[in-house]
Amino acid sequence: MTGGPARRLVLLGATGSIGTQTLAVISRYPDLAQVHGLAVGGSRPELVAEQVLAHRPERLVVSDPDRAEGVERAVTSACRTAGISAPRLESGQGAVAHLAGSLGEGDVVLNAVTGSVGLLPTLAALASGARLALANKESLVVGGELVTRAAAPGQILPVDSEHTAIAQALAGVRPEQVDRLVVTASGGPFRGRTRSQLEGVTPEQALTHPTWAMGPVITTNSATLVNKALEVIEACLQFDLPEDRVDVVVHPQSIVHSMATLVDGSTIAQASPPDMSHAIGWALAHPEKLPGLAAPLDFSTAQSWTFEPVDEDTFPAITVARAAHREGGGAMAAYNAANEEAVSAFLEGRLTFLGITELITSVLAHPLRPQATPSGGVEGVLAVEAWARAAARELIEGSGG
Structure with missing residues (x-):
């Protein structure tokens, strides 16, 4: 993409895993977007200062007011040393939602906060008319029809390897041609264990994911398969299907990120190495593709992809979520x-x-x-x-x- 920044970007959750990877993509493709505002929790003030120096946002919001002073000191000091003006700083969850709603059509809000606290910023972004790149699946799952009714067609673009895979698999496919969706799961760190073998599991063990590097909450959710349960419901809402037409299969290699089976019996899969740059770049650049965004698969070497059913007796989180969604x-x-x-x-x-x-x-x-x-x-x-x-x-x- 050339010709100067095509849009402004507000990034919520800038110091988290998705947030830092988003800014890395922006650094590699400076014509993709201009960072207008950042929202952070405030636990990493020095990293916030580095991000401000690198991306020069006009606005900065610290969601935790108790941490705002520490962030302000770090940012002010860094900007003074660099000889630039510090961004306007606000604090509190209300300020996060206000920042999310501050843009308009043609701009992008990437919501990468963790948890249902992302619901109000999601609704604010949708009301503004901006594109919502949604990594905060909880706001869609919790808000349900409140969110889907507020969104214009195509306004929400998922920032999730599974759901961007489905969206790409369904490109050019009419809704009535879709039979079911298949969401893949790595199986987490305890794949293959029985319920009795999970007694006494420690946080340290649960936080050791075999494939992805994520924050502690999402990594724990992956270990319990709650994360996959939320993704099933997210797929129902994002692609307007009942939960009994969204399947889950364990795919330990995390190469096939999800699939769509069509009414004629064919299945379309999206495959790529496990790298969240794909999902981030897809949502930010859509419908364009960013050249060289991530390494492609190398089919010159022998490799095997395996698939197996989920043990929902040992990991009942998906079953429980399906029932809750139906209710x-x-x-x-x-x-x-x-x-x-x-x-x-x-x-x-x-x-x-x-x-x-x-x-x-x-x-x-x-x-x-x-x-x-x-x-x-x-x-x-x-x-x-x-x-x-x-x-x-x-x-x-x-x-x-």
Whole structure:
């Protein structure tokens, strides 16, 4: 792409795994987009300062107000040394949503924050008319129809290896020609283990992923297969299919990122080495392709790709998510909220590994769980989520780890 920056970019979650890789892509393809604003959590102020110097954003938001002062000191010092003006700095979740909604048609918001906290920025970006490159799958899964109804056709582009693979497989395919989708899973670090073998799993073991380098929450979600469960529901919403037409298959090599089976019996697969640059570049440049974005597969050497079914008795997270999606009424908001609380407790040593999915199931089965209704809007969904978090914390405290 040539001729100067074609669009402005707001990047939410700039210091996370997807955020740093996004800025690396922008550095390699400076004509792709001009960084207008960054949103960060604030735990890595020196990295934020480096990003500001490299990309010169006009706006900077720190989602955690308690960390804003530290970020401001690091950025101000770095900019003073470099002889440039520091960006305008704001803090708080409201400021993140405001930044997400600050652009317009022709611009891009890449939402790479972790967790359901990304819902309000997602809705703000959609309302602005900007393209939403969505790495925050939780906002789509939790928001459901609130998000899909707010989006114009083609406005949401997934930044996820599985869903960008499906989108590429379906290029030129009419909806009525699609039979089912097949989402691939690496199987995580515990593929092949029985349920009894997962007793006593430590956070250190769960955070050792065989293929991908991700943050602690997503890596833990991969180990429990909750991440794959969320991706199944994301695929249902992104491609407008019921959950019984979205399959999951374990593919340890992580080369085939997902597939689409058509009504004539043919299956179209997208394959590439495991590198998130593909998904990021696809969403930012769409419908263009970035030359040399990542290394292609080398078919001059012998290699094998294997596929196997998911052991949903040992890893029931996908089964539980399918039932929650069918139920509706904010059940997926409760599912995600319970998982976020469970993962936090597990990483802190307050809950067992097997207890993560058990907790999700208990929260969903709680007799006092409220329902979200269409008339309740986003406030209703957030109310269900707040209830689920409180219920999860109470159950965790009662479990005694």
